Amino acid sequence: MIEENNEIILKNYRIKIQTGLLHQLEEFIKPLWSQRQVALITDDNVGPLYAATVEKQLNKMNYKVVVLTIPAGEASKSWRQVQRVIELLAQNNFVRSDGIIALGGGVVGDLAGFIASIYMRGISLIQIPTSLLAQVDSSVGGKTAIDLPAGKNMVGTFYQPDLVLIDSTTIKTLPKRMLVEGYGEIVKCAALVGGRFWAIVQRVNEPEDIIRQAEKLIYASVSFKAGVVQQDEKETGLRKLLNFGHTFGHAVELLEDGRLMHGEAVAIGMVHVMAVFEQKGMTVSGTTAAISERLERVGLPLDAPELGTPAFYRAIQHDKKIRGDQLTLVYVKKIGEPAFFPLKTAELKNWLGAAI
Amino acid sequence: MIEENNEIILKNYRIKIQTGLLHQLEEFIKPLWSQRQVALITDDNVGPLYAATVEKQLNKMNYKVVVLTIPAGEASKSWRQVQRVIELLAQNNFVRSDGIIALGGGVVGDLAGFIASIYMRGISLIQIPTSLLAQVDSSVGGKTAIDLPAGKNMVGTFYQPDLVLIDSTTIKTLPKRMLVEGYGEIVKCAALVGGRFWAIVQRVNEPEDIIRQAEKLIYASVSFKAGVVQQDEKETGLRKLLNFGHTFGHAVELLEDGRLMHGEAVAIGMVHVMAVFEQKGMTVSGTTAAISERLERVGLPLDAPELGTPAFYRAIQHDKKIRGDQLTLVYVKKIGEPAFFPLKTAELKNWLGAAI
Numbered sequence: 001m002i003e004e005n006n007e008i009i010l011k012n013y014r015i016k017i018q019t020g021l022l023h024q025l026e027e028f029i030k031p032l033w034s035q036r037q038v039a040l041i042t043d044d045n046v047g048p049l050y051a052a053t054v055e056k057q058l059n060k061m062n063y064k065v066v067v068l069t070i071p072a073g074e075a076s077k078s079w080r081q082v083q084r085v086i087e088l089l090a091q092n093n094f095v096r097s098d099g100i101i102a103l104g105g106g107v108v109g110d111l112a113g114f115i116a117s118i119y120m121r122g123i124s125l126i127q128i129p130t131s132l133l134a135q136v137d138s139s140v141g142g143k144t145a146i147d148l149p150a151g152k153n154m155v156g157t158f159y160q161p162d163l164v165l166i167d168s169t170t171i172k173t174l175p176k177r178m179l180v181e182g183y184g185e186i187v188k189c190a191a192l193v194g195g196r197f198w199a200i201v202q203r204v205n206e207p208e209d210i211i212r213q214a215e216k217l218i219y220a221s222v223s224f225k226a227g228v229v230q231q232d233e234k235e236t237g238l239r240k241l242l243n244f245g246h247t248f249g250h251a252v253e254l255l256e257d258g259r260l261m262h263g264e265a266v267a268i269g270m271v272h273v274m275a276v277f278e279q280k281g282m283t284v285s286g287t288t289a290a291i292s293e294r295l296e297r298v299g300l301p302l303d304a305p306e307l308g309t310p311a312f313y314r315a316i317q318h319d320k321k322i323r324g325d326q327l328t329l330v331y332v333k334k335i336g337e338p339a340f341f342p343l344k345t346a347e348l349k350n351w352l353g354a355a356i
Numbered sequence: 357m358i359e360e361n362n363e364i365i366l367k368n369y370r371i372k373i374q375t376g377l378l379h380q381l382e383e384f385i386k387p388l389w390s391q392r393q394v395a396l397i398t399d400d401n402v403g404p405l406y407a408a409t410v411e412k413q414l415n416k417m418n419y420k421v422v423v424l425t426i427p428a429g430e431a432s433k434s435w436r437q438v439q440r441v442i443e444l445l446a447q448n449n450f451v452r453s454d455g456i457i458a459l460g461g462g463v464v465g466d467l468a469g470f471i472a473s474i475y476m477r478g479i480s481l482i483q484i485p486t487s488l489l490a491q492v493d494s495s496v497g498g499k500t501a502i503d504l505p506a507g508k509n510m511v512g513t514f515y516q517p518d519l520v521l522i523d524s525t526t527i528k529t530l531p532k533r534m535l536v537e538g539y540g541e542i543v544k545c546a547a548l549v550g551g552r553f554w555a556i557v558q559r560v561n562e563p564e565d566i567i568r569q570a571e572k573l574i575y576a577s578v579s580f581k582a583g584v585v586q587q588d589e590k591e592t593g594l595r596k597l598l599n600f601g602h603t604f605g606h607a608v609e610l611l612e613d614g615r616l617m618h619g620e621a622v623a624i625g626m627v628h629v630m631a632v633f634e635q636k637g638m639t640v641s642g643t644t645a646a647i648s649e650r651l652e653r654v655g656l657p658l659d660a661p662e663l664g665t666p667a668f669y670r671a672i673q674h675d676k677k678i679r680g681d682q683l684t685l686v687y688v689k690k691i692g693e694p695a696f697f698p699l700k701t702a703e704l705k706n707w708l709g710a711a712i
Binding site for chain 1: 478506
């Protein structure tokens, strides 16, 4: 991995983070993509804000552009949208050498990425994430997914884009709740990394500070994540670090059935997994409070009624990251010092005891 | 690639070809797969013949087995079956570390392989191909697929199994037409390879000879295909060799809408692409006749009414293997000497002229 000029170069693609990038697409796309048809996949929230800007530049580069708009929201990560978009690609005679650009948040990125990975066994992909969560999380690492009734992200692929373009100015148009949920993932990364990254996070004491510090926060998060992913593309080892807060978080998110956003669920998951380890004396005293305080400052939730209920344990059993009957909890011994704690899924409830 | 004892070892998995293998599964699966749940995916033709044998051995190895049966036939390579099987996997709490075994012909292999590649972003897979076509063609190389109304194999992935087990005795229960269509792909490989392989093919003068020579024919085909695939997993260069007969063949197959089997379409495609190159003086005279004769001996069709019609050219334009407006025809200058001929898709009709 090479880092310079807010640009992170992974094995096969690069991630460019830059203010105003959305208006400078030609510089990055033109050298990469030969003449081709491009499907610009977006949703009905992001499309009206940015699709015309992107389309205009693509037309100027002489690509033939087809704009495909999906309904905004998690419900679009469905078989129905996969089939609908793929039918449209086929009707427009898209072939392997054409391309897909995903313009939107995590839903658009996950869905368009999944489609790109399976249409004709793989068509080129560029990610332009516009939500903070997608910028720091889902657009990096090549995970694509749709949901099943049985759980989120149960179907998907690992598929790397040719390029990820992150324009931090797009987060200014996000509803406050979406801005703040993206920041939940940033705090997760900062707690794992510590040092200078944790220091930057100390400057965020209200939601508006997220926008003020956006470029630094995004860059720190993405370079951490890219480094981890680079070393472990298929999530067999180190990449599990990124699951900090996710074992409890995913379960709560599933049970809240859409009422909690992903970054909110991760915030809750992080605080509670940390509380357990701190209570057991495996974490430096005060670490949980330090993390909670950062999350609380921007108004992230720290609690959910489902924690520790029978439904909560059942949801954890369905987590696709659990290898057979084993699960691995991620925690930090102190800020910047992550650790793994493996245990049998069946023993989780007993082990947690009254700690949750 | 290492070859010994009718065993071909690819980068990440091996292909074992052996008479009676279907009764010796433990020797190969047990060392490879830890304790896990196994979904045995088969169809309603193959299931009644072999599923019980396989299931019994898996039970003996202490795997928990779920048998999932799909309707036999190309129509099962559909979104509907993908969704149905995936729902069943989710209901049975399959996780990433469980496994799928595909027991059947190309349809079962393509569908189960696709499902394995996308369920939880990838679950372990073993292929046990039972049709001759699947044994020599679709089970090797990691291609998975389902069909769209717009064309065959329009959706899929590249996904390598852990193991491919080929028991040549299963082809004895194939309907003659399916036996013969598999042989069409074998003649394709033999014409590309020449030498000893082409000599073995001379021993096949009626369909029953295919069974007599099965092990040699399968081994020669698979080792050729594995060698090519090894060097070019994602079909960007050398792997295109395997498309010999497929550009015309796929188009005819699509237009015949299920009336032609894949191996039959490839036979027709091969003969006609060769006739063109021979007429243009680019192939040693008599090569087309030598190939036709091999195909005719077992009763493979050599002609289809759609060749050269406007619908035929339209179907070729939809071929996913065409990179933008370019296509590459594969032919042999003589037996054992393959060559590529690239041309613009738009110019194909003129270039073929009266030759087709």
